[in-house]
Amino acid sequence: MIGFLFTILGIITAVTTWIIFKDNDLIRYSGLIVSFLFFVYGAYLKNKYMIKLKKEMNEKLEAAKKKREMEANKTA
Helix, strand or coil: CHHHHHHHHHHHHHHHHHHHCCCCHHHHHHHHHHHHHHHHHHHHHHHHHHHHHHHHHHHHHHHHHHHHHHHHHHHC
16 A cells, blocks of 8 residues: 555656746756656555565465365365
8 A cells, every 4th residue: 555655656746846846957857756766666565565465365275275175075
């Protein structure tokens, strides 16, 4: 969830920096660089969370598969 917040923060920073600082190019492009870093960090956190979630789901599927096999062996 925090990855999504960083991504949204990056987008908001980019838009507001581009709109507010029309005259000062240094601040404008510095803000865009910072927003890009927020965006990249948010994407990294989302990817890290999704890998963790996928690993947990695979473990649960393996446990359910073993349980079904054990029940099938008991009834057979």
